[in-house]
Amino acid sequence: MAIRIIREYGDEILKKKSKPVEVVNNKIRELIQDMKDTMHKFNGLGLAAPQVGVLKRILVIDLYEEDFECLVLVNPVIEKQQGKQTVDEGCLSFPNQFGKVERPEKVTVKGLNEFGEKIKIVATGILAQAICHEVDHLEGQLFIDKIIPGTFEIIKPEDVEKKEI
Numbered sequence: 321m322a323i324r325i326i327r328e329y330g331d332e333i334l335k336k337k338s339k340p341v342e343v344v345n346n347k348i349r350e351l352i353q354d355m356k357d358t359m360h361k362f363n364g365l366g367l368a369a370p371q372v373g374v375l376k377r378i379l380v381i382d383l384y385e386e387d388f389e390c391l392v393l394v395n396p397v398i399e400k401q402q403g404k405q406t407v408d409e410g411c412l413s414f415p416n417q418f419g420k421v422e423r424p425e426k427v428t429v430k431g432l433n434e435f436g437e438k439i440k441i442v443a444t445g446i447l448a449q450a451i452c453h454e455v456d457h458l459e460g461q462l463f464i465d466k467i468i469p470g471t472f473e474i475i476k477p478e479d480v481e482k483k484e485i
């Protein structure tokens with residue numbers, strides 16, 4: 321277990337495109353475990369590998385719900401997007417900064433799990449939002465550039481209730 325340093329805004333790595341993982345081996349699994357630990361340490365809803373300085377196409381998501389097991393996606397591809405939702409959003413790389421963005425209401429995503437097995441997920445609501453946010457990170461795209469004008473706000477750390485992604 322290792323907590324990695326989260327790269328924050330201004331770090332050029334956040335704007336770079338990540339590369340596909342060729343083999344899901346023990347080294348990748350170690351990175352995934354560190355990403356989970358780092359996400360949990362900072363109470364985040366999700367984390368993408370470039371946020372810990374690794375330009376690989378990996379994301380982890382936790383909804384902190386009883387029946388939700390931490391989601392790991394390697395080389396995720398969004399196959400289908402449906403509907404729209406306007407949602408509050410924040411990011412672990414932009415602490416305490418929030419704004420409203422528009423995301424699909426439902427996505428179908430395929431990829432590999434931490435064992436290199438193919439998985440396919442149909443996600444709605446906050447899970448669809450989190451997947452889209454993390455896949456954007458893998459493309460070097462940041463939520464801050466998608467905020468609906470006039471909705472940006474900086475919230476004092478003690479007042480932050482929403483989880484960052």
Ligand code: NI
Pocket residue numbers: 410411412413453457485
């Ligand atoms: Ni983020």
